[in-house]
Amino acid sequence: xxxxxxxxxxxxxxxxxxxxxxxxxxxxxxxxxxxxxxxxxxxxxxxxxxxxxxxxxxxxxxxxxxxxxxxxxxxxxxxxxxxxxxxxxxxxxxxxxxxxxxxxxxxxxxxxxxxxxxxxxxxxxxxxxxxxxxxxxxxxxxxxxxxxxxxxxxxxxxxxxxxxxxxxxxxxxxxxxxxxxxxxxxxxxxxxxxxxxxxxxxxxxxxxxxxxxxxxxxxxxxxxxxxxxxxxxxxxxxxxxxxxxxxxxxxxxxxxxxxxxxxxxxxxxxxxxxxxxxxxxxxxxxxxxxxxxxxxxxxxxxxxxxxxxxxxxxxxxxxxxxxxx
Amino acid sequence: xxxxxxxxxxxxxxxxxxxxxxxxxxxxxxxxxxxxxxxxxxxxxxxxxxxxxxxxxxxxxxxxxxxxxxxxxxxxxxxxxxxxxxxxxxxxxxxxxxxxxxxxxxxxxxxxxxxxxxxxxxxxxxxxxxxxxxxxxxxxxxxxxxxxxxxxxxxxxxxxxxxxxxxxxxxxxxxxxxxxxxxxxxxxxxxxxxxxxxxxxxxxxxxxxxxxxxxxxxxxxxxxxxxxxxxxxxxxxxxxxxxxxxxxxxxxxxxxxxxxxxxxxxxxxxxxxxxxxxxxxxxxxxxxxxxxxxxxxxxxxxxxxxxxxxxxxxxxxxxxxxxxxxxxxxxxxxxxxxxxxxxxxxxxxxxxxxxxxxxxxxxxxxxxxxxxxxxxxxxxxxxxxxxxxxxxxxxxxxxxxxxxxxxxxxxxxxxxxxxxxxxxxxxxxxxxxxxxxxxxxxxxxxxxxxxxxxxxxxxxxxxxxxxxxxxxxxxxxxxxxxxxxxxxxxxxxxxxxxxxxxxxx
Numbered sequence: 043x044x045x046x047x048x049x050x051x052x053x054x055x056x057x058x059x060x061x062x063x064x065x066x067x068x069x070x071x072x073x074x075x076x077x078x079x080x081x082x083x084x085x086x087x088x089x090x091x092x093x094x095x096x097x098x099x100x101x102x103x104x105x106x107x108x109x110x111x112x113x114x115x116x117x118x119x120x121x122x123x124x125x126x127x128x129x130x131x132x133x134x135x136x137x138x139x140x141x142x143x144x145x146x147x148x149x150x151x152x153x154x155x156x157x158x159x160x161x162x163x164x165x166x167x168x169x170x171x172x173x174x175x176x177x178x179x180x181x182x183x184x185x186x187x188x189x190x191x192x193x194x195x196x197x198x199x200x201x202x203x204x205x206x207x208x209x210x211x212x213x214x215x216x217x218x219x220x221x222x223x224x225x226x227x228x229x230x231x232x233x234x235x236x237x238x239x240x241x242x243x244x245x246x247x248x249x250x251x252x253x254x255x256x257x258x259x260x261x262x263x264x265x266x267x268x269x270x271x272x273x274x275x276x277x278x279x280x281x282x283x284x285x286x287x288x289x290x291x292x293x294x295x296x297x298x299x300x301x302x303x304x305x306x307x308x309x310x311x312x313x314x315x316x317x318x319x320x321x322x323x324x325x326x327x328x329x330x331x332x333x334x335x336x337x338x339x340x341x342x343x344x345x346x347x348x349x350x351x352x353x354x355x356x357x358x359x360x361x362x363x364x365x366x367x
Numbered sequence: 368x369x370x371x372x373x374x375x376x377x378x379x380x381x382x383x384x385x386x387x388x389x390x391x392x393x394x395x396x397x398x399x400x401x402x403x404x405x406x407x408x409x410x411x412x413x414x415x416x417x418x419x420x421x422x423x424x425x426x427x428x429x430x431x432x433x434x435x436x437x438x439x440x441x442x443x444x445x446x447x448x449x450x451x452x453x454x455x456x457x458x459x460x461x462x463x464x465x466x467x468x469x470x471x472x473x474x475x476x477x478x479x480x481x482x483x484x485x486x487x488x489x490x491x492x493x494x495x496x497x498x499x500x501x502x503x504x505x506x507x508x509x510x511x512x513x514x515x516x517x518x519x520x521x522x523x524x525x526x527x528x529x530x531x532x533x534x535x536x537x538x539x540x541x542x543x544x545x546x547x548x549x550x551x552x553x554x555x556x557x558x559x560x561x562x563x564x565x566x567x568x569x570x571x572x573x574x575x576x577x578x579x580x581x582x583x584x585x586x587x588x589x590x591x592x593x594x595x596x597x598x599x600x601x602x603x604x605x606x607x608x609x610x611x612x613x614x615x616x617x618x619x620x621x622x623x624x625x626x627x628x629x630x631x632x633x634x635x636x637x638x639x640x641x642x643x644x645x646x647x648x649x650x651x652x653x654x655x656x657x658x659x660x661x662x663x664x665x666x667x668x669x670x671x672x673x674x675x676x677x678x679x680x681x682x683x684x685x686x687x688x689x690x691x692x693x694x695x696x697x698x699x700x701x702x703x704x705x706x707x708x709x710x711x712x713x714x715x716x717x718x719x720x721x722x723x724x725x726x727x728x729x730x731x732x733x734x735x736x737x738x739x740x741x742x743x744x745x746x747x748x749x750x751x752x753x754x755x756x757x758x759x760x761x762x763x764x765x766x767x768x769x770x771x772x773x774x775x776x777x778x779x780x781x782x783x784x785x786x787x788x789x790x791x792x793x794x795x796x797x798x799x800x801x802x803x804x805x806x807x808x809x810x811x812x813x814x815x816x817x818x819x820x821x822x823x824x825x826x827x828x829x830x831x832x833x834x835x836x837x838x839x840x841x842x843x844x845x846x847x848x849x850x851x852x853x854x855x856x857x858x859x860x861x862x863x864x865x866x867x868x869x870x871x872x
Contacts, residue, residue: 046463046507224481229468236461243459244523245444245473303463 049346049355056342057316059114064319068326074202076322081208084318086111086266086273087288088211088311091264091296092218093253094289095310099222100255101235101302102158106147106165108285108339110140112278113173114267119277129187136264143169144260148253160257168288173279180278183271191272207269214262219307231255235302289328291339292317295346299354316342374399374434374562375451375531381428382415382655389415392429393588395581397531399562402553404577404594406566406606408660408825412586413566415536417805420564421453422446433530450530452523456539458516459623460523462509467491470523498522498552514545525556533564538572539661542639550576568661569842570599570864584608599864606659607827607860628686629788629819632671635680640666643680644845646838648767651817653810655834657827657859663843664823665707665747668790671821672704673697697729700788704779707792707823709770713777716766720758721747723765723776728783750779755805771802778809788812792823807833827856839863 059354060360063297081088090107109221121132143165150161193235222228233241242248266285271277296313298305320338324330369451373396382390388726397403407413418424420431420441430437433449440446443453460469467488468475475482476490496753498518508516511625517537524532525718534553538546557563558577565577573580582605583724589605625805627650636643641663648654656657658664669675672689681688691697697704706712715723722749729738738746747761754775758768765776781789791810795803810822812832824830831854839847839862847862 220481224484226475226477226482228474229464229472229475229482232464233472236463237459240459240461243443243455244461244469245447303461333643 043130046297046299046304048297049299049350051293051313052349053297053312053316056275057312057319060224060316062317064323064326067321071322071326074198074200074203078202078204078208080315080318080322081211082203082205082273083321084204084314085207085211086270086282087285087292087317088314089214089266089269090263090285091289091292091310091314092214092307093259094293095218095296095298095305096222096231096255097158097259098290098293098298098300099235099302099305100231100252101238102151102255103162103290104158104165104256104259104263105145105162105286106169107259107266108265108282108287109166109169109173110143111245111267111270111282111285112280113169115138115266115271115274115277116173116176116181116279117277118268118271119183120176122183122185125180126289129183129185132222133268136160136268137255137261140264140267141257142259144257145243145253147260151256152249152252156205162256170279174357175225177277177279180276182276184275187274188272195216207272210269214265215307215311216289222307227251227254231242232303235299235304237303263285288317288339291343295342297346297350300347372435372686373397373432373771376422376432376435377416377426378432379429380416380419380431382412382419382424383427383540389586390419390426391586392585393586395420395588395591397562397564399530399545401578402557402563402565402576403579404565404567404573405583406573406580406602407583408497408606411583411606414535415586416583417564417566420446420595421451421533424598424765427840435712446500447528450528451533452528452531453533453535454517454520454524454537456536458513458520460508460516460520462507464508465505466495466508466511466519467500467504469519470494470504470526474527477793479549494522494526495519498555511605512545514541514548517541517549521549521556523550525561529561531564533566535566536568536661538569540639544571557666568659570659571842573602574599582606600861603659603860603864629684631683631686633683634804635670635677635682636678636733637666637670637677640675640843641670642844644838648819648821648847650787650819651812651814652835653820653822653833655830656823656840657830657835658840658863660825662840662863663845664840665792666843667821667840667845668704668706668792668821671697671849672702672790674704693732698727698784701784701786703727703784703786703789703795705774705777705781705789705791706719707796709773710776710809712767719762719766720751720756720765720768720776724750724783728779731784746783747779750783753781754782754809769802771805774806778806782813786818788819788821790821790823793825794822795826795829799861827859830859831856841865 064238090111094104094107117136117139118132121127121131121135129307147161147165150156151158191206196204198204222231230246234248234251235243238248269280292313293310294300295316296306296311298309317339321335324332324334375397377393377394377395379394380390381392385854390823393412393416395416405416414422419426421443422445423443431440432438438449470491471487476486477483484698490505495502495504500515502511502515508519521532536550541549564758566571577594579591580594580602581591584606604782627648628647630648632644632646634643634645638730656664656667666675670677673694673696676692682691683689689700715726721743725738725743728746751758751761756772756779758772765773768776772864794806807829808819813820822830822833834854837849837854837859838845839849839859841863849858849862
């Protein structure tokens, strides 16, 4: 097996074992209802994590996504409830704003050579602050379009429900995987994460690719914001605080190397599902504090970082050359 | 092709950095179907010339001509469109991606907008077969040896440019078999009519593969010659600019080498770095190390100090077998090491002169015997005076000092630990004349005090002036040991260039 696949395989195995253990304890967890809710409840996190996967593979980080979700939610709520825009128009505006926002961060990162950590941290404060300036309160959204979307449900045997937003997340994951693994843009993203100097010498359009990566991340975060507003039917400036860290955790647990260059979009999906499983388990148990979620995520993250170190240190480049020169 | 018809030509190229003339009206012509070696010591202008030929730098004067037509090369990618491809010493590919993707990145075949992996890998297999390389194109590049990666880099460069191939020290990290393998590839490309520029520090390799040679020194073109009319000595003489006729035997009396042996290295070496060598070092002896850049001088120093541990041979300190796996082992035995790259590996720029001087001593004492401020000041003051360090205050950051004074600070740092054996790598590079004399005086004084030293230097006159013995490095091998009256710069040049078929003076 390729060594870059090993962390992903480990995640998948851990997910299956954890799920099996949970089912043994709570047989109710093996139902289409729980699985359907897995998708719906984690839709906004999953969509955000797809964008984050691209950013991390390219060797960067995007701390602004949680704030962008919050800002988008408020922007949409204000546009629809206060200014009377149709939701679709509001969505388009929100996505456009996010694209510009991401492009601005990408431009700063590339042309001013500022670490992405700092730039997106600034972006986080800007977006969160911007949302709070618009309104301090939760703005409810009551629009027919929202009810229509909520009613778009595929019923599964056994009482499960596949919601529109859950399916949207799955679609985004599939499109993301296609983009990462089957297009030139995808190969450029991996190239930047592998070695940015080599990449530019090999003709990778570094500036364009960097800007596109952060645009993609912000647009997907805005889409996650739309999904979040569909999920909660409201916009709140303090929504999705800390989601950037959950997204990063899901990406890393999904087998993407934090230093860039290696990773899989579908690995992130497994990562998101594993995080969802932990939360569901705690809900089923009922006696555990929800903070245990954080502890389990912390342990998992730590485990995976160690695992990746071991895998990538054990087969250092050039040390084992199967062919004879 | 008639003489004077060049595929790639530089005419009167001038490049100035600030006040420094890096290239002074240099002419360079490359014919198709030849391997043209570009030689010169550090700072000779080789890399500047290459960067101009690949478009990384723009010349301040003169012009670049491709097939006789003047061109302006904006960047390496632009140069590629004129058929000029480059392979660098550090493989500039992506170790995290597949071999096939490394060959075709940016030019991947596509179907319906998506990369057609099947076709890309089939194309890669065909392409690599031309280089007699049968590896799985879908395998990760980083899992292959450096030699294979180099060949992949060459395949990519030739594929995308196809007229001129510039090899910038491609063999620096290859072993002998791998070099031979690479040369077969280069010979094959030459036979196909490619024009190849080959840059290396290894003279043997130049003679093995090159047809013509251009030598640069101090930014000036010294000569371009047909290689078969030259001997090794001629080439070294062109590079170093030493007139072998001059004399200047060592001042150091061949004092019937002091008898107390301090260090003994037996078949000591490290794979891909230095071939095994034997060397015995006595107390009160200065061993000079001479050789061209890249001949393994610095590597010897690093192995001795445990910075890159040896993987073969043994070492005895004071007659007892020991091992030098880490620099702390070496320091425990009383070794000191002033590295070549002062800024990167020597000084701690933001710390004060005082802190820079005491840090090695503190390291030797350990955590629990912290030197208090007064002790530090006393030690720093003592060495500051003895070494004549010109600093406004011992508490000023060391980065504000001149190069010569920084060097004295580093020297003081090790002298403070009272070392038994001190390794100095290019101690006089880039410092002013006064500091230079001071350091040479210090070396002589320390020898008289009974300290053993290993001094690496490119300045032959200087090595001759203070060494009791001189070892000569060539192609990572210790090839000669000169002693006593034998030592003069002429003999050293001979030894550096010497090959079995040439007589030793």
